[in-house]
Amino acid sequence: MTEHEIRNLFREMRDEAIPPDSIVRVRDAVAGRIESGSWVSRFHGWWRIAGVLLAAASIVAVLLFMRPSTAVDEPAPGIAARQPETPFERTVPPERSAPTPVNVLRGAKHPARRATQRPVRRLETPAAGDGVLIRIETPDPNVVIVLVGD
Amino acid sequence: MDAALMSDLPRTVDDSFDRVVCEREAQVLRVAYRILGNWTDAEDTAQDVFVRLYRHGVKFPNDAAMGGWLYRVTVNLCLDRLRSSRTPLNLPELRCQELSAEASAIREEQKQKLMTALGTLPAKERAAVVLREIEGLSTADVAQILGSKEGTVRSQVARAIAHLRAILKREE
DSSP states (O other): HHHHHHHHHHHHHTOOOOOOHHHHHHOOOOHHHHHHHHHHHHHHHHHHHHHHHHHHHHHHHHHHHHHHHHHSSOHHHHHHHHHTTTTOOOOOOOOOOOOOOOOTTOOOOOOGGGGGGGGOOOOOOSSSSSSSSEEEEEESOOOOOEEEEO | HHHHHHSSTTTTSOOHHHHHHHHHHHHHHHHHHHOSSSSSHHHHHHHHHHHHHHOOOOSSSHHHHHHHHHHHHHHHHHHHHHHOOOOOOOOTTTHHHOOOOOOOOHHHHEEEEEEEETTSOOOHHHHHHHIIISSOHHHHHHHHHHHHOOOHHHHHHHHHHHHHHHHHHHHO
């Protein structure tokens, strides 16, 4: 048999009729499967949701079951240690008092009123009559800077 | 006859789907039968194809797209079935004499021998021959359906026909 004859035979096969009973069987089966499938697909979404809810409920139930019962009645150790005879008190922040002045000029020969003043630099108005314009006291009591002007 | 058969279908099935089944069942059954080699498996495969078509929907851009989709699903389901069954094909059960009373006995015998030889081919080569030679699709269409390159399809068909020739020559 040549290649040409083989191709001709194949071409004839293309035109052969399909057995009618096969067609009927296929149509019936397809219609039946679609009919039954429509009911399944109608409730498919609900079954999915119900399945998810059931799974979630099962997980919660298992977690509740596994939880020790003492944990419900007794407080946690940290809380228990804090509770006896020491009720929780609200801590009041201490009042802000004025800072006590540091007597940095202790031992100085100057009067005490100067102790509250800033120790490093200080400007003073020049005394009337004398020629001092600025008098600066330093931490060293022996050192006083005096600027004298005309 | 088709109209009478269609009246048996339940009315719940969409009319457009009915029409597609009516128009395409011969194509699907023929391809499935030529690849699988028996009507029982071909009918089961055709059912699966049309149920998939129903789920997919019958909205295709054109008739060729629908035909290509049906060919592709049919061939894939046939190949899956062949892979899962692994049973040797029994192709000579052709009922060509019932179908074509006018054909000569010699011609029918030749067809039976050819179908027997076709059953000895590897599944993918057989599918390529069925689509290219029996269904008369172009090489490009066959390549698209089988997911192969055109060159691969050409070589598969050429190799298959050479193999068939050798078998038929040995039997003569």
